[in-house]
Structures are given as structure tokens and as C-alpha cells.
Amino acid sequence: MINGRRWGTEDFDALCWHDAHVHGFRLVHFNEDEGCADLVMDIDFVLGWQPSGTGFLFTVCQAVLRFHGASELKLQLDYATPTAGMSPFMMTGIERAELVRPNGHRSWRWKIPISWPQGLLEFAAPDFTQTLVGEPHVQPRQFLAPEKRNSGLVLLD
Numbered sequence: 001m002i003n004g005r006r007w008g009t010e011d012f013d014a015l016c017w018h019d020a021h022v023h024g025f026r027l028v029h030f031n032e033d034e035g036c037a038d039l040v041m042d043i044d045f046v047l048g049w050q051p052s053g054t055g056f057l058f059t060v061c062q063a064v065l066r067f068h069g070a071s072e073l074k075l076q077l078d079y080a081t082p083t084a085g086m087s088p089f090m091m092t093g094i095e096r097a098e099l100v101r102p103n104g105h106r107s108w109r110w111k112i113p114i115s116w117p118q119g120l121l122e123f124a125a126p127d128f129t130q131t132l133v134g135e136p137h138v139q140p141r142q143f144l145a146p147e148k149r150n151s152g153l154v155l156l157d
Contacts, residue, residue: 009108009127012096017065017112020045021088021143031069039070039123044088044143047136058142062134062149067110067125077119088143090116099124 007015021044027037045063049056077089092113099109112121137148 005132007130009129012094012128015094015130016046017043017091017094018046019115019142020091022091023088023149027070034069034071036069036071036125039067039073039125041065043091044149045130045132046142052140055140057138057140059136059138060142060144061132061136062144063130063132065128065130067123067128069127070123070125072122072124074120074122076121077114077117079117082117084117087116089114089119090142 022041023044024042026040028040030037041064043063043065044060045065046058046060048059050059079086092115095111095113096108097111099107101107107124107126109124110122114120134144134148134150137144
């Protein structure tokens with residue numbers, strides 16, 4: 001069982017969010033003095049790809065991805081231009097660049113390109129954690145069917 005497996009900022013280079021689907025996100029743990037909050041996403045995380053016949057099988061598990069102390073959020077998401085029906089949006093991946101504040105405080109500038117529909121999330125945050133909250137499923141698509149997800153997920157307050 002891998003439910004509860006957890007990664008953090010130090011694992012960034014070993015993780016890949018290509019084709020991760022985002023089913024929900026919210027802001028929690030507001031810090032009014034610092035002007036930040038945790039940005040929490042309910043995702044289908046692709047743990048692995050394996051060739052199968054003319055396609056691939058994907059090992060997918062529900063996860064909670066939390067960026068701690070996020071600020072300067074920019075969100076662009078366009079379901080209207082392609083006349084797309086509402087569905088989870090899909091990440092291309094996650095990029096980061098070091099951010100050094102004028103006072104010397106170090107953090108990260110995060111960029112999450114969205115491939116379906118077109119979009120982008122950008123924000124600053126010093127770190128993240130990701131926790132698996134379900135069991136992995138081997139299947140021919142990169143996202144979980146509703147019956148394979150914990151729809152009552154509270155996003156780990």
C-alpha cells in the first residue's frame with residue numbers, strides 16, 4: 001500500500017507532473033500578516049507509464065499537492081475559447097525558478113502550464129508537499145474515473 005506516501009520540495013527533480021489532472025484547488029491557512037495562504041490541489045498523479053500493445057498503461061493515484069505560504073497567484077484558465085466542456089484541467093508539468101527577495105529571503109517562483117484547456121498558474125511559495133491519498137490504479141488513461149477517487153476528500157487541512 002502506498003496511500004500516505006509523501007514527497008517534499010527536496011524531491012522536486014525526481015517528480016514529474018506531466019499529464020496530472022487537477023480536480024480541485026483551494027486556498028487554506030491564510031496568513032494575513034504575510035499575505036499568503038496554502039494553495040492546495042486535488043490531483044490525479046501519474047506514477048508510471050508502461051508500453052502496452054499500441055499504447056500505454058498508466059499507474060495513477062489520487063494525491064494532494066500543497067504549496068505552503070503561496071503568494072502572488074496568477075491564474076489563467078480558458079474553457080470558453082475551445083468551447084470545452086467542464087472537466088479536470090491537465091498540467092503540462094511544474095517548473096520552478098529561485099526567487100530572492102530584496103530582504104534576502106529565498107523562495108521559489110512556480111509555473112504550472114496547463115495543456116487542457118489552455119492556461120497557466122504562477123505563484124511564489126517556499127516549499128511544497130505532495131501526499132498520495134488513494135490506491136494506485138493501472139489503466140489506459142491518465143486520470144481516474146469518479147468511482148476510483150475519494151470525492152469526500154477534505155484536502156488535508
